Structures are given as structure tokens and as C-alpha cells.
Amino acid sequence: MHAILPMLLTGGTAALQAGTEAGSQSGAGAFVPFLPGLVVLLPLIGFVINGVLALLHARASAVAVRNGGELDLDGPGGRPLTHTLPTWVGPGVVGLAFLITLVNFVRMLGVHLEEPVVRTYWTWIDTGTFHVAAALQLDQLSMVMMLVVTGVSFLIHVFSVGYMGDDPAYPRYFAYLNLFVFFMLTLVMASSYALMFVGWEGVGLCSYLLIGFWFTDREKADAGKKAFVVNRIGDFGFLVAMFLLFSRFHTLDFVPVFHGAAAGLAYGGGLITAITLFFFLGATGKSAQIPLYIWLPDAMAGPTPVSALIHAATMVTAGVYMVARSSVLYALSPVGSATVAGVGALTAFFAATIALKQYDIKKVLAYSTVSQLGYMFVGVGVGAYAAGIFHLMTHAFFKGLLFLGAGAIIHSMHHALHHTHSHADAQDMRNMGGLRKYMPITWIVMWVATLAISGVWPFAGFFSKDEIIWQAGAFGGAAHAPYPRLYTFYWILALAAALLTAFYMTRLMVMTFHGPNRTGTEESRHLRETPAVMWIPLVTLAALSLFGGWINVPEKLHQSFLGLFGALPMGEWMHHWLEPVTAAAQQIQATHLGAVSESAPFGGGEVLWGVVSFLLAVAVIAFAWRMVGSRKYVPAEESPADTGFARVLNRKWYVDELYDTIVVRPLKSTSRFCWKVIDAGVIDGIVNGLGYLARGLGWFGSLFQTGTVNTYALILSLGVLVILGVVIF
Amino acid sequence: MVVASMILSALLFVVGTLGVLIRRNAIIMFLSIELQLNAVNLTFVALSRVWGIEGQIFVFFVMTVAAAEAAVGLAIIISIFRHYETVNVNNFNLLKW
Numbered sequence: 010m011h012a013i014l015p016m017l018l019t020g021g022t023a024a025l026q027a028g029t030e031a032g033s034q035s036g037a038g039a040f041v042p043f044l045p046g047l048v049v050l051l052p053l054i055g056f057v058i059n060g061v062l063a064l065l066h067a068r069a070s071a072v073a074v075r076n077g078g079e080l081d082l083d084g085p086g087g088r089p090l091t092h093t094l095p096t097w098v099g100p101g102v103v104g105l106a107f108l109i110t111l112v113n114f115v116r117m118l119g120v121h122l123e124e125p126v127v128r129t130y131w132t133w134i135d136t137g138t139f140h141v142a143a144a145l146q147l148d149q150l151s152m153v154m155m156l157v158v159t160g161v162s163f164l165i166h167v168f169s170v171g172y173m174g175d176d177p178a179y180p181r182y183f184a185y186l187n188l189f190v191f192f193m194l195t196l197v198m199a200s201s202y203a204l205m206f207v208g209w210e211g212v213g214l215c216s217y218l219l220i221g222f223w224f225t226d227r228e229k230a231d232a233g234k235k236a237f238v239v240n241r242i243g244d245f246g247f248l249v250a251m252f253l254l255f256s257r258f259h260t261l262d263f264v265p266v267f268h269g270a271a272a273g274l275a276y277g278g279g280l281i282t283a284i285t286l287f288f289f290l291g292a293t294g295k296s297a298q299i300p301l302y303i304w305l306p307d308a309m310a311g312p313t314p315v316s317a318l319i320h321a322a323t324m325v326t327a328g329v330y331m332v333a334r335s336s337v338l339y340a341l342s343p344v345g346s347a348t349v350a351g352v353g354a355l356t357a358f359f360a361a362t363i364a365l366k367q368y369d370i371k372k373v374l375a376y377s378t379v380s381q382l383g384y385m386f387v388g389v390g391v392g393a394y395a396a397g398i399f400h401l402m403t404h405a406f407f408k409g410l411l412f413l414g415a416g417a418i419i420h421s422m423h424h425a426l427h428h429t430h431s432h433a434d435a436q437d438m439r440n441m442g443g444l445r446k447y448m449p450i451t452w453i454v455m456w457v458a459t460l461a462i463s464g465v466w467p468f469a470g471f472f473s474k475d476e477i478i479w480q481a482g483a484f485g486g487a488a489h490a491p492y493p494r495l496y497t498f499y500w501i502l503a504l505a506a507a508l509l510t511a512f513y514m515t516r517l518m519v520m521t522f523h524g525p526n527r528t529g530t531e532e533s534r535h536l537r538e539t540p541a542v543m544w545i546p547l548v549t550l551a552a553l554s555l556f557g558g559w560i561n562v563p564e565k566l567h568q569s570f571l572g573l574f575g576a577l578p579m580g581e582w583m584h585h586w587l588e589p590v591t592a593a594a595q596q597i598q599a600t601h602l603g604a605v606s607e608s609a610p611f612g613g614g615e616v617l618w619g620v621v622s623f624l625l626a627v628a629v630i631a632f633a634w635r636m637v638g639s640r641k642y643v644p645a646e647e648s649p650a651d652t653g654f655a656r657v658l659n660r661k662w663y664v665d666e667l668y669d670t671i672v673v674r675p676l677k678s679t680s681r682f683c684w685k686v687i688d689a690g691v692i693d694g695i696v697n698g699l700g701y702l703a704r705g706l707g708w709f710g711s712l713f714q715t716g717t718v719n720t721y722a723l724i725l726s727l728g729v730l731v732i733l734g735v736v737i738f
Numbered sequence: 739m740v741v742a743s744m745i746l747s748a749l750l751f752v753v754g755t756l757g758v759l760i761r762r763n764a765i766i767m768f769l770s771i772e773l774q775l776n777a778v779n780l781t782f783v784a785l786s787r788v789w790g791i792e793g794q795i796f797v798f799f800v801m802t803v804a805a806a807e808a809a810v811g812l813a814i815i816i817s818i819f820r821h822y823e824t825v826n827v828n829n830f831n832l833l834k835w
Contacts, residue, residue, distance in 0.1 A: 716832060717828060
């Protein structure tokens with residue numbers, strides 16, 4: 010063991026490695042990846058095993074139903090193998106993948122990797138001038154994403170064992186979840202846009218499957234369909250961007266494209282602007298930004314751990330990852346970057362206003378996710394790629410925690426309501442209240458996450474969100490900033506959204522955990538804290554939400570009292586870590602825009618504004634605490650409908666209705682027109698007309714077929730005469 | 739001489755053709771077909787004076803085939819008569835469809 014561990018961590022056994030590698034390293038030693046293919050392959054193996062179990066279970070229950078009974082999972086023989094094996098296989102493969110990723114991470118820590126390591130396995134597409142290899146790319150950015158994806162996934166898989174354990178479709182659930190992790194890892198480890206698109210589509214498929222997991226419920230199946238269709242619109246943008254990129258570079262591999270970008274594309278030119286905007290269209294679909302954010306709130310129809318994993322921590326951040334990955338391209342396009350930041354800032358603010366008035370606990374968190382994703386786009390849009398990825402990571406921790414906490418609450422509420430056969434909504438916060446007595450652990454960890462997302466020092470969100478807001482202001486003050494006023498506007502929007510965040514999160518906490526209980530006297534006796542398999546992941550994520558922000562404290566804050574005068578251990582670690590990936594983009598930006606400002610748009614340094622935003626967050630929390638706490642809530646069924654502006658917010662600014670009027674209905678009537686008039690009328694008309702014509706001609710011809718020999722002889726003679734006439738004259 | 743033979747055979751052929759087209763009795767139609775064949779034979783023989791002996795050889799072929807045809811044709815007519823007890827072709831319209 011003593012001999013194996015160092016060897017594992019430094020990669021002494023290069024002979025064991027399969028595949029071919031490209032990429033050069035400088036500095037001490039070379040980075041030797043440790044079984045990177047296995048990281049991707051393990052979840053796929055899990056999918057196959059769980060998938061087979063799911064099929065076996067489906068067959069067994071079909072047999073039981075045919076025999077006039079129902080499959081009893083809690084029968085005398087104990088749970089069948091189809092429901093015990095996934096408990097180990099599902100989280101197991103992801104946990105193993107996480108361990109392998111850790112080994113690779115430690116190895117990469119030891120060397121300074123300037124160029125990504127690309128490991129090629131086989132040729133995937135080889136036609137004409139278009140070549141795509143099935144190759145994985147390992148660099149600092151994909152490493153961060155791999156750690157977040159496998160780590161958070163593992164915790165959520167473990168949580169799912171408790172949450173979904175009694176579901177009849179338990180093996181199918183883990184099959185889908187494993188498949189999702191497989192595609193997500195493909196997405197973040199791909200070495201070309203083409204392979205990235207495979208993961209991009211794959212996670213979309215898994216999202217669809219898991220949103221509609223309880224597909225017998227029409228509403229949930231429709232929500233899955235909505236997510237799928239809206240994502241297709243974004244994918245169209247991604248595809249077009251790939252075509253444009255290929256037309257210029259004749260390859261879709263990251264390394265050659267990014268190396269050739271500065272020379273091959275004019276700064277701010279039409280082509281690069283089109284490429285970045287189309288890629289961003291893809292990102293708005295996958296990462297739920299205006300105008301394509303509408304699917305994410307509906308996606309809450311899926312099981313809650315799915316919301317935590319796919320619709321908060323990992324999949325929806327794919328767009329942010331993609332923009333950060335394409336940092337060179339975005340740095341070359343000021344219009345593209347300004348659009349990214351602008352859409353992000355608008356979404357951050359807009360979604361936060363909707364979250365203020367939602368009553369469904371998951372809907373609040375869903376709009377909160379949309380809002381936080383907006384922050385990440387502000388970060389990558391103002392060239393602070395490390396800050397964007399940093400917020401992605403901390404958000405994965407605290408939003409994963411918030412969703413899992415909500416899952417724990419819903420789980421408990423569901424059981425309580427089930428006992429009395431009540432049909433009250435287990436997700437409506439008006440039916441909760443005072444839960445801290447029943448679920449103390451969940452209560453504490455949820456507060457940790459709330460403080461983190463609200464940006465309270467020293468929780469993770471303070472450092473990540475504050476840096477993004479600061480960078481947005483500082484970018485507008487750059488020497489040759491393209492649209493300085495615009496960036497000041499973004500900065501104000503981001504600040505305002507931060508205050509709204511603190512408000513709606515405190516509202517959620519107060520309505521859920523504080524005040525009197527509104528579940529009902531009989532029901533409340535059945536409210537229970539969740540089992541250990543569920544609260545241990547919660548506590549782990551809470552620790553990460555608390556300490557996770559310390560790895561990237563901005564230098565100025567680090568030296569001030571906010572960084573305990575440099576006592577926090579890691580300084581701008583994330584920033585330095587991602588340096589090799591973002592260096593090219595930073596250089597382009599420095600050349601064209603000059604140095605960023607050292608002060609916010611209206612004066613004040615980074616430390617001052619850090620203190621201001623911290624104090625504002627605390628003030629808003631206190632205000633929300635008093636305001637929401639003093640309000641009397643009654644259970645959902647007895648609550649009057651909201652009126653006035655509150656109603657507008659509760660109905661989400663009527664955006665769904667608006668889209669229904671200006672997009673869905675015209676599209677439906679156009680489709681109907683195409684179907685009824687063009688297809689059934691014109692096209693079928695032509696085809697049927699030809700048929701009728703042939704039939705008519707046949708009928709006319711059949712008139713001559715009398716069956717009488719004389720008629721035939723007459724026609725024959727006439728024919729001969731005609732031919733003779735033609736020949737002679 | 740040749741012209742007169744041509745006119746005669748043309749007349750014979752027209753008579754034969756009209757017979758086939760107009761008459762309904764299968765035997766008469768059969769006779770008319772023979773008439774047509776022999777009209778053609780007459781042209782062959784007549785034109786062999788101008789173009790050589792080949793025309794006469796053709797006539798022998800035609801007569802041989804006509805004899806075979808007559809045997810088969812009459813056999814068919816007899817079997818039709820046994821079935822329908824008539825040889826009026828208006829009653830035979832099974833060639834339809």
C-alpha cells in the first residue's frame with residue numbers, strides 16, 4: 010500500500026496506460042492521466058447493469074399483473090435483487106469514477122500543465138475533410154468539471170437511495186441517473202465540439218427521461234416534452250455554430266481551433282460574432298436563460314434528487330462550461346461577450362423577481378437556479394472565466410444542498426400526508442411551517458445553503474457571487490471597454506438580483522421551517538427527520554457550501570479583514586489553476602480592451618463593495634425575516650389568490666402565456682394549415698388526382714375491350730391503316 | 739398482267755377483311771381469313787415474275803401454315819360449338835377483363 014499510493018498519485022506506471030497521447034508539458038515532470046477512459050466508462054457500465062435489472066423488474070411485474078396480482082416488493086422473501094443491487098451499483102460506479110478523478114487531480118496538481126492532454130481512443134468520423142476522433146481532453150477546466158460532476162453526483166446518488174428506495178421503478182431510476190453521469194462526463198471531457206455535442210444531446214435525453222420519470226402522470230410527461238423541445242431550439246444554434254466554425258477551421262477539435270482562432274478570425278468580425286451568438290443560443294437552451302428558460306421550472310416535475318443533480322448542479326451549467334471552454338472565441342467577439350453578460354444579468358434579475366412569489370418550494374429553487382445561472386453567464390461574459398466556473402462550482406454545492414434539503418422536506422411531508430390520506434400539496438410552502446422542530450438537521454444545513462446563496466461572509470456564495478458582480482463593474486471601467494454604460498447597467502442588475510436572492514431565500518426558510526406548523530395536527534405527528542443515508546450527503550454538501558468559497562478569495566479581499574488578513578489558506582487558487590486554459594482569452598482581452606478598472610462604476614474598491622454587499626445581504630435577510638415572519642399564512646387550500654402585482658409575479662410575468670400566444674399558437678395554426686391545406690389538400694390532391702386520372706384513362710380504354718373478336722379485328726385493321734398511312738405519306 | 743393481279747388480290751383482301759369484320763358466324767369468319775391469306779398468296783405469285791422465285795417459296799410456306807391453322811382453328815370452333823351450341827361470335831365475350 011505504501012508503495013502503490015505514491016505511484017498512483019504521480020503516474021509512475023506509464024506502461025499501464027492505453028491509447029495515444031498528445032500535448033506537451035513543461036515544468037517538473039509530466040502529467041500522466043490515470044485511466045481517464047474508465048471515468049467515463051464506469052457510469053455506462055452502471056447504466057447497463059441497472060438497465061438490465063430494470064427490464065427484469067418490468068418483466069416480473071408484467072407476469073404478476075397477468076396472473077391477476079401485483080408485484081409485492083416487501084413480500085416474505087425480502088426485496089428482490091432488482092431492488093437491492095442498484096443501491097450498490099448506482100452510487101458505486103459514480104463513487105469509483107470520483108476516486109479515479111481524484112487521483113488524476115492530485116497528479117495534475119503536481120505538474121504545471123500548459124497544454125491539454127488529449128487521449129485518442131479511436132476514429133469516430135472519417136469522411137472527406139471532416140475527421141473526429143473519440144478523444145478525451147484533460148486539462149484544468151475539464152478537471153474542475155469532472156470533480157464537480159462526479160463528486161456532487163455521488164452524493165446525490167447516495168441521497169437517492171433513501172429518496173427513491175420505495176419507488177417500484179427504482180432500478181430504472183438508477184439506470185437513467187448513471188446514463189446521465191456518463192453523458193455529462195462525455196460533455197466535459199470531450200476534446201472537440203462534435204464529441205461535446207454528443208454529451209450535450211445525451212444529457213438532454215436523460216433530462217427528458219427523468220423529468221417524465223413518472224410518465225403515467227400526463228402533466229409530468231408533458232413537462233419532459235417541453236424541456237426536450239425547448240432544448241432542441243438551443244441545439245439548433247449549437248449546430249449552426251459548429252458548421253460556421255468548421256467552414257473556417259476545417260476541424261472541430263478544441264486545440265487547433267483555439268490555437269488558430271486569433272489568427273484565423275478578425276477581432277469583432279462578422280463570422281466570430283455569428284459563431285459566438287449561435288453557440289450562446291445553444292447555451293440559453295441548455296442553461297435555461299432568457300428566452301429559453303421556460304422549461305426549467307416545469308422540469309421540477311421529476312424526482313427531487315434529479316432536480317438537484319441535473320437541473321441545478323450539473324447539466325444546466327453545461328452552457329457556462331461551454332462558454333468558458335470557448336473563452337478564446339468569446340474574447341474575440343465583444344458583441345458576443347456583451348450579449349452573454351447582458352442575457353445573464355437580465356435573467357439573474359428577472360428570474361429572481363419571479364422567485365419572490367412562488368409557493369411551491371421547488372419552483373422557488375428552480376427560479377433561483379435560473380437566476381444563479383445568469384450570474385455565471387455575467388461572469389464568463391465579462392471575461393472573468395475563472396469567476397464564472399468558480400460560481401458554477403459553489404452553486405453546485407449550495408444549490409444541490411438546497412434541492413436535496415427540499416427533497417428531504419417533501420419526503421417527510423409526503424409520508425405525513427400519506428398517513429392521513431390527505432390530498433394537500435406536499436410541496437406547497439403554505440402547508441409547511443415550523444418544520445425545524447421535526448427536521449433539525451435539514452433545518453441547519455438549509456440555513457447554511459441559504460446564507461451561502463445570499464452572499465453572506467464567509468460562506469461560499471459570498472466569494473463567488475461577489476467576484477462576478479465586481480468583475481462586471483470593473484470590466485465596464487476598462488480602458489477601451491466596448492459599451493461601458495451597458496456594463497454599469499449589468500452591474501446594477503446583478504447587485505439588485507443579489508438582494509432579491511437574499512429575500513426570496515429567507516422567505517423560503519421562514520415559510521418552511523419557522524412560525525407555526527400548518528400541515529395539520531394529525532399529520533404533523535408523522536413528520537420525521539430523514540434517515541442517515543439522506544442527511545449525510547446533506548451535511549457533506551453543507552460543509553462544502555461553507556468552506557468551498559475559500560479556495561478562490563480575490564487577492565484584495567484576501568489581504569483585508571474579509572480574508573482574515575491572508576489567513577484563509579488558498580487565495581486565488583481557482584484563478585491560478587485555470588490560468589493555462591484562460592490565458593489566451595485574457596491576453597486577447599488585455600490587448601484590445603486594456604486593463605480593467607480598479608474601482609466600481611461609482612467609485613469604491615473591491616473590499617468596500619464586498620463589505621457593502623455583505624451588509625446589504627444581512628439587512629435584506631433581517632428585513633425578510635421580519636416581514637415574512639409577521640405575515641399569517643394559512644394552508645394552501647384556504648389561501649386567497651394573490652392580487653395585483655403579487656399575482657403577476659406568482660404567474661411568472663405571464664411569460665408562459667405570452668409564449669403560448671406568440672409562439673405556440675401561431676406555430677400550431679401554421680402546422681394545422683400545413684397539414685390540412687398543404688399536405689392533405691395540395692400534396693395529397695396531386696397524388697390522388699394522378700390516381701384518378703389513371704383510373705379514368707383505364708376506364709376509357711376498357712370501353713374498347715368488348716370481348717367480341719370483331720371489335721378487336723376492327724381496331725387492329727384501323728391501326729394497320731393508320732400505320733400504313735403514316736409510312737406512305 | 740401484274741397490275742391486274744394486284745387489283746384482283748387487293749379486292750380479294752378487302753372482301754376477306756370485311757368478311758372478318760362484319761360477319762358473326764365463326765365459320766364464315768374463318769373462311770374470310772383464308773380468303774385474305776390467298777389474296778396475299780396471289781400477290782406473291784404475281785410479283786415473283788418481277789422479283790424472282792422467292793415469292794413462290796413463300797406461297798408454299800403460307801399454304802402449309804394455313805393448313806395447320808385450319809386444322810387447329812376448326813378444332814377450336816368445334817369445341818366451342820359443343821360448349822355453347824352456337825358459332826355466333828357475339829355470344830363469346832370471355833376475352834373481356
